[in-house]
Amino acid sequence: MKKIVIIGGGMSGLVAGIYAQKAGFESEIYERNDKAGGLCTGWTRNGHYIDNCVHWLTGTEQKTQLRRLWEETGALTAETAFVPNEAFYSSIYNGVKITLWKDLERTEREFCQLSPEDSEEIHDFIESVRIAQCRKMPVDKPMEYMSPSELMQLGKSMQGIKAVKKKYGNISLKEYVKRFKSLPIQKVMTDFYSGDSAVTSIIFSYASISCGNGEIPVGGSEKMIERMTSRYLETGGKLYLNHPVKKVHIKENEACSIELNNGFNVEGDYFICAADTYEAFYHLIGEKYIPEEWKLVYNQHSEYPVYSKFQMAISVNRDGCPIEHMTFIDCDKIKVAVSTIDRICIVSYGYESSFAPEGKLVLQIKIEQNETDYNYWSYFSEIMYQKKKQEFGKLVMEQLLIKYPELRDNYEILDIWTPRTYHTRYNAFQGSFMRFRERADVKAFASNGKFKSIPNLYIASQWLQAPGGLPTAAAAGKFAIQHILKAEGKYVLF
Ligand SMILES: Cc1cc2nc3c(=O)[nH]c(=O)nc-3n(C[C@H](O)[C@H](O)[C@H](O)COP(=O)(O)OP(=O)(O)OC[C@H]3O[C@@H](n4cnc5c(N)ncnc54)[C@H](O)[C@@H]3O)c2cc1C
Incomplete structure (x- = not known):
C-alpha cells in the first residue's frame, strides 16, 4: 500500500487524509499543535467557549457537491442542525x-x-x-x-x-x-x-x-473538526499531534522524506504540504522550488494584500444584551496598532446557550488589521506584546461602552488575540486567516497545487484559489488526493 505523508492537520490536511484513506492509501498527518483544525478552531476561557471560525459554512444546501464533501468528511452529518440565523449582518451608522x-x-x-x-x-x-x-x-x-x-x-x-x-x-x-x-x-x-x-x-x-x-452548524468550529478528526481516525488514518515539521527533503526532483523538529525523518511515496503556503514554500520546501507565479504574488503586496483582525471576546449578561448577530457600529477615530479605525464589528454568540454559563453570552469584537499592523504586533517582546494587547483592548472597550453604557458594569474580558496569534500558532502568513484579499482591479490568482519539477509533492491549502476559506481549503485537500490517484493511473472520482 502506498503511503501519503501530510504536513498540517487543518481543514485541507484533514480532508486530504480522509480521502487518502477512502482511496485505499496509508496516510499520516503531522500537525505542529496539540489539536487538529488549524485556523478552524475554538477554545475555552473561564467557562466560555470562544468560536474562532465559522461565521458561515458555504455548502450547507442539500444535494450540492460541497454538501456531499462535508458529509463524506464528517464535517456535517445528516443530523447536523444549523443555528437559526435571520441575517448576514447589520450596520449602524449615525444611529440608523x-x-x-x-x-x-x-x-x-x-x-x-x-x-x-x-x-x-x-x-x-x-x-x-x-x-x-x-x-x-x-x-x-x-x-x-x-x-x-x-x-x-x-x-x-x-x-x-x-x-x-x-x-x-x-x-x-x-x-x-x-x-x-x-x-x-x-x-x-x-x-x-x-x-x-x-x-x-x-x-x-x-x-x-x-x-x-x-x-452555521450547531456546536461551531470545534465540534465540526472533532467529527472530522474522528472520521479520519476511524478509517485508519494516523494523526501525530505536537509534531512540527522542519523540512521536506527532496532528492533528484523527488520528495523522499520529511524531517520533524525532533530530528526524526518520515518517508513516504507521496507528500502533501497542507500548511500555510508561505510556510510551505519558504521554510519547508525551499525557495529553489517556488513556482514563479507564487513568488510574484508574494512580492506584490499591494496587488495581493492580506488581512487579519484584532479580536476580543467578552462575557456579558444574556438578558438585555444590545447586540444580536453580527453588527457593525461607528466609533471615534482610534488607532488599533497602526490602523486608524472608525467602525467596530461585534458578533453575538448568544445563539448557542452551551457557549457560556447560564445567564451569560459571548460577544466577540473584531477590528480589521493589515500587513503593517501584523509587523507592529510582531515587533514586541512577549511581555510588551501582552501589555499592548491590554492597552488596545481597553481603548476598544471604551468605545464600545460609549455606544452601550448598559454594558459598563456587566462585562468580563475573556481573551484578546491578534494577527500575531495566528502566525505564532499556525504559521499563518502575516497572521492572515483568509487568503489574499480579492482586489477589484487585480486578476485573481489560482494554482492547482502541483509542482512541475517534483511530481510526488502537492500543496493543499485555502491559499490555492479565491476566495479562500473552508470550502477552498477542503476542495484543495480532496483535489490533492485526486491528483495522486491520477498519477497512479487510477480513476479519480470518488
Ligand atoms: C476568525 C476567523 C473566522 C473565519 N471565518 C470563516 C468562515 O466563516 N467561513 C469560512 O469558510 N472560513 C472562515 N475562516 C477561514 C478558515 O478558518 C480557513 O480558511 C481554513 O481553516 C484554512 O484551512 P487550511 O487547511 O488551508 O489552513 P490552516 O488552518 O492554516 O491549516 C494548516 C495547518 O498546518 C499546521 N502547520 C503549519 N506549519 C506546520 C509545520 N511546520 N508542521 C506541522 N504542521 C504545521 C497548522 O498548525 C495548521 O493546523 C475564518 C478564520 C478565522 C481565523
Missing part, C-alpha cells in the same frame, strides 16, 4: 440601523423605505444577489479532469454568475457605493469587505447566506 436579512424581499423593502431615491439601485443589487444564488462550488473533481460535457454543464450552471461578473466587472466596492445616496446603505456595503474589494465579494457571500447555502 440597517440589516442584510436572509430574506431578500425584506432587505429590499427596508432599504427602499430608508432611501426611496435609491430604489432602482437597491433593486438591481438584490436582483444580482438573487441571480448569484445559483453559484455552487464544483468540488467533485478538479476542472482539469472534467470531461467536455461536464465542463459544458458547469459553464451552463454558471451563466448567471458570468452575467453578474460582467455587470460589475472590476468595479471596487468604494466606487460602487457612490451609486447610493444613502450613507447608511453605503456603509453596510463596505463594512464586511474593504473598499478596494470587488463588488462581487459581497454579492456572492450574501447570495450563499440568503439562499441557505451558508449556515
Whole structure:
C-alpha cells in the first residue's frame, strides 16, 4: 500500500487524509499543535467557549457537491442542525440601523423605505444577489479532469454568475457605493469587505447566506473538526499531534522524506504540504522550488494584500444584551496598532446557550488589521506584546461602552488575540486567516497545487484559489488526493 505523508492537520490536511484513506492509501498527518483544525478552531476561557471560525459554512444546501464533501468528511452529518440565523449582518451608522436579512424581499423593502431615491439601485443589487444564488462550488473533481460535457454543464450552471461578473466587472466596492445616496446603505456595503474589494465579494457571500447555502452548524468550529478528526481516525488514518515539521527533503526532483523538529525523518511515496503556503514554500520546501507565479504574488503586496483582525471576546449578561448577530457600529477615530479605525464589528454568540454559563453570552469584537499592523504586533517582546494587547483592548472597550453604557458594569474580558496569534500558532502568513484579499482591479490568482519539477509533492491549502476559506481549503485537500490517484493511473472520482 502506498503511503501519503501530510504536513498540517487543518481543514485541507484533514480532508486530504480522509480521502487518502477512502482511496485505499496509508496516510499520516503531522500537525505542529496539540489539536487538529488549524485556523478552524475554538477554545475555552473561564467557562466560555470562544468560536474562532465559522461565521458561515458555504455548502450547507442539500444535494450540492460541497454538501456531499462535508458529509463524506464528517464535517456535517445528516443530523447536523444549523443555528437559526435571520441575517448576514447589520450596520449602524449615525444611529440608523440597517440589516442584510436572509430574506431578500425584506432587505429590499427596508432599504427602499430608508432611501426611496435609491430604489432602482437597491433593486438591481438584490436582483444580482438573487441571480448569484445559483453559484455552487464544483468540488467533485478538479476542472482539469472534467470531461467536455461536464465542463459544458458547469459553464451552463454558471451563466448567471458570468452575467453578474460582467455587470460589475472590476468595479471596487468604494466606487460602487457612490451609486447610493444613502450613507447608511453605503456603509453596510463596505463594512464586511474593504473598499478596494470587488463588488462581487459581497454579492456572492450574501447570495450563499440568503439562499441557505451558508449556515452555521450547531456546536461551531470545534465540534465540526472533532467529527472530522474522528472520521479520519476511524478509517485508519494516523494523526501525530505536537509534531512540527522542519523540512521536506527532496532528492533528484523527488520528495523522499520529511524531517520533524525532533530530528526524526518520515518517508513516504507521496507528500502533501497542507500548511500555510508561505510556510510551505519558504521554510519547508525551499525557495529553489517556488513556482514563479507564487513568488510574484508574494512580492506584490499591494496587488495581493492580506488581512487579519484584532479580536476580543467578552462575557456579558444574556438578558438585555444590545447586540444580536453580527453588527457593525461607528466609533471615534482610534488607532488599533497602526490602523486608524472608525467602525467596530461585534458578533453575538448568544445563539448557542452551551457557549457560556447560564445567564451569560459571548460577544466577540473584531477590528480589521493589515500587513503593517501584523509587523507592529510582531515587533514586541512577549511581555510588551501582552501589555499592548491590554492597552488596545481597553481603548476598544471604551468605545464600545460609549455606544452601550448598559454594558459598563456587566462585562468580563475573556481573551484578546491578534494577527500575531495566528502566525505564532499556525504559521499563518502575516497572521492572515483568509487568503489574499480579492482586489477589484487585480486578476485573481489560482494554482492547482502541483509542482512541475517534483511530481510526488502537492500543496493543499485555502491559499490555492479565491476566495479562500473552508470550502477552498477542503476542495484543495480532496483535489490533492485526486491528483495522486491520477498519477497512479487510477480513476479519480470518488
Ligand atoms: C476568525 C476567523 C473566522 C473565519 N471565518 C470563516 C468562515 O466563516 N467561513 C469560512 O469558510 N472560513 C472562515 N475562516 C477561514 C478558515 O478558518 C480557513 O480558511 C481554513 O481553516 C484554512 O484551512 P487550511 O487547511 O488551508 O489552513 P490552516 O488552518 O492554516 O491549516 C494548516 C495547518 O498546518 C499546521 N502547520 C503549519 N506549519 C506546520 C509545520 N511546520 N508542521 C506541522 N504542521 C504545521 C497548522 O498548525 C495548521 O493546523 C475564518 C478564520 C478565522 C481565523
